[in-house]
Amino acid sequence: MIDLVARSLSVRLGRNEALDGIDLALAPGRFTVVIGPNGAGKSTLLRTLAGLLAPSAGSVTLSGRPVARMRAAERARSIAYLPQGGQVAWPLPVADVVALGRLPHGEAPDSLPPEGRAAVADALSAVGLRGFEQRPATELSGGERARVLLARALATKAPAILADEPIAALDPRHELLVLDVLKAQARAGALVVAIMHNLTLAARYADVVVLLDRGRLKAHAPPAEVLTEAHLAESFGIAAHVAQEEGGLLVVADRPLPEA
Amino acid sequence: MPSSRTLLVLLLALLAVILAGASLAIGPAPIGLAEAVKALLSDQGSASIVVRDIRLPRTLLALLVGWIFGLTGAGLQGLLRNPLADTAVFGAPQAAALGAVAVLYFGLAGALSWTLPLAAIAGALVSIALVVAVAGRSATVVVLVLAGLAVGSLAGAGTSLAISLSPNPFAVTEIVFWLLGSFEDRSLVHVGLAAPFVLVASLAVLAAGPGLRALALGEDTARSLGVDLGRLRILVVGGAAIGTGACVAVAGSIGFVGLVAPHLVRPFAGYDPARTLVPSGLAGAVLLLAADCAVRLIPSATEVKIGVLTAILGVPFFLWVIARRKAELAETPA
Numbered sequence: 001m002i003d004l005v006a007r008s009l010s011v012r013l014g015r016n017e018a019l020d021g022i023d024l025a026l027a028p029g030r031f032t033v034v035i036g037p038n039g040a041g042k043s044t045l046l047r048t049l050a051g052l053l054a055p056s057a058g059s060v061t062l063s064g065r066p067v068a069r070m071r072a073a074e075r076a077r078s079i080a081y082l083p084q085g086g087q088v089a090w091p092l093p094v095a096d097v098v099a100l101g102r103l104p105h106g107e108a109p110d111s112l113p114p115e116g117r118a119a120v121a122d123a124l125s126a127v128g129l130r131g132f133e134q135r136p137a138t139e140l141s142g143g144e145r146a147r148v149l150l151a152r153a154l155a156t157k158a159p160a161i162l163a164d165e166p167i168a169a170l171d172p173r174h175e176l177l178v179l180d181v182l183k184a185q186a187r188a189g190a191l192v193v194a195i196m197h198n199l200t201l202a203a204r205y206a207d208v209v210v211l212l213d214r215g216r217l218k219a220h221a222p223p224a225e226v227l228t229e230a231h232l233a234e235s236f237g238i239a240a241h242v243a244q245e246e247g248g249l250l251v252v253a254d255r256p257l258p259e260a
Numbered sequence: 261m262p263s264s265r266t267l268l269v270l271l272l273a274l275l276a277v278i279l280a281g282a283s284l285a286i287g288p289a290p291i292g293l294a295e296a297v298k299a300l301l302s303d304q305g306s307a308s309i310v311v312r313d314i315r316l317p318r319t320l321l322a323l324l325v326g327w328i329f330g331l332t333g334a335g336l337q338g339l340l341r342n343p344l345a346d347t348a349v350f351g352a353p354q355a356a357a358l359g360a361v362a363v364l365y366f367g368l369a370g371a372l373s374w375t376l377p378l379a380a381i382a383g384a385l386v387s388i389a390l391v392v393a394v395a396g397r398s399a400t401v402v403v404l405v406l407a408g409l410a411v412g413s414l415a416g417a418g419t420s421l422a423i424s425l426s427p428n429p430f431a432v433t434e435i436v437f438w439l440l441g442s443f444e445d446r447s448l449v450h451v452g453l454a455a456p457f458v459l460v461a462s463l464a465v466l467a468a469g470p471g472l473r474a475l476a477l478g479e480d481t482a483r484s485l486g487v488d489l490g491r492l493r494i495l496v497v498g499g500a501a502i503g504t505g506a507c508v509a510v511a512g513s514i515g516f517v518g519l520v521a522p523h524l525v526r527p528f529a530g531y532d533p534a535r536t537l538v539p540s541g542l543a544g545a546v547l548l549l550a551a552d553c554a555v556r557l558i559p560s561a562t563e564v565k566i567g568v569l570t571a572i573l574g575v576p577f578f579l580w581v582i583a584r585r586k587a588e589l590a591e592t593p594a
Contacts, residue, residue: 052483076486083480089341090476090531100474103485108470110535136531152477156485 001028002078002159004049004067004191008058011041011048018044020215021058028159031186032193033202035226036212037236042195043084045212046162049193050081062160076104080158084165084195086149091136094148098123101155123151126181143174150178160191167196179205199240203227203249211235227251265535268528272542276323279549283319284311286556318443320451322548325443325511326521328458328503330544331537332496333518335465338472338533339496340404344581346519347504349405350391351412352384353515356508357439358415358422359383364435365422377453381505387411388497441512441567443552450510457506462541464499468492469534476533514567516574517544523581 011019051067099109127147209226211219213235285293299307359379471492474482525539
């Protein structure tokens, strides 16, 4: 079992203190959703957790080992990272895109060993895109492409999956499809973290919610404790209604509050 | 089951062999293919001199130069995730030419010295570094092409300056003809000067293959998959500069092969940057061998320079690619 822990984590981007003294312990088997207003440092946090940005102070450790000092391939086998607004530069077949997830294992798309082929097939099944193997990834709809890129992250079979806005620009059905996949990964024991702006879906899917505001950690708790009208007013600057519904919390943003 | 890519590689290799044979058999002296092969392998008097000292060097140079231009073109297109990338777009051939001309002009070395390819490589490296520095890492294609145009023009101006200040009209003619790009009158010494650098450049670009493939999904994804982007850039840009510099030093500037070759192979080899490298290099070799046979067959008082021919054919192709892809090029970052 793994855990991903940030201790007194600060990150500077240029002159900007993007993250300031974050303490956060993420456990396996849980779906953690990171929320916060634009510019709160969500992407910076995810990139630092993934080892793509170096902390200016503090540390990120994966099962006790500093992520920044892990060998690139080993880190890549342990942490799968799905960036925001994923792009595919060439019309590669879907199977090849997903097979890139095997690169950290030293497996190339044209010569996948049996376990690599099985991982690619599993990943495509998980996102419901079996039969799409030979389709050029650039000719898919936005929702299909998002699922292909998610399958790429799954194919690594990493114990930790970090996804930056995996449901941005997706229709409601694809939002649910993608979140179901991530939730299933968490249920199967993976450490799953996703950044989201849809607060109702965050409340429905998250086991725990992390609220970031101006580079600081405001809250880290189950959805009902984080998604309160007070927190939403303070961090997002909105008047919101939060209601307990059958499927979970329903968060309705009502109006922006005047700037303090 | 052989894939279409395997078939393509075999076909291109076969074409290269056929064209190399043709290249040994074509020329003013009437020596046919069978005779040429015989003259190459055993001493046949004057026929052997023609084949071994005149036709063999230009055949080998066309192979080497075409291969490395095709390979580095595919590598740069993969690195920048852009089908319009080529060393010529970075102004590298002009800068390499300036490096070589500077050496010749200041009389630092003769035309058959190691200094020449090294100076040309230095010129190519400076131009690519300058373009990347000015355009920035996430520059759009437009910015990149404009920066390359500026650097290429500056290097061209430097070369023109050297020519106009040259006290010796014969040296001027020589520099100008050399700049036009040709495999005419080259010897095996030229082949020997270029070959080690072509080998190093090939190994560097081929080593970048798996990283280029991952880069198709963007820099962040590639890094998260364990790809060292700094190393990848050094391999591809360094390989391109070394290959371009060495080839310009021995054959003058021959453009657009690196731009055209990857486009010709993608319909058969697929778009995977790693899988286009070798076919693209072979296609480059085939293109230059064919062009070098063509310049010998075109009826004219003196031989048409191959650099002129590749530009005449390559520029319309460049324009055609731009016209076909202008919608997506408008917003693609390089």
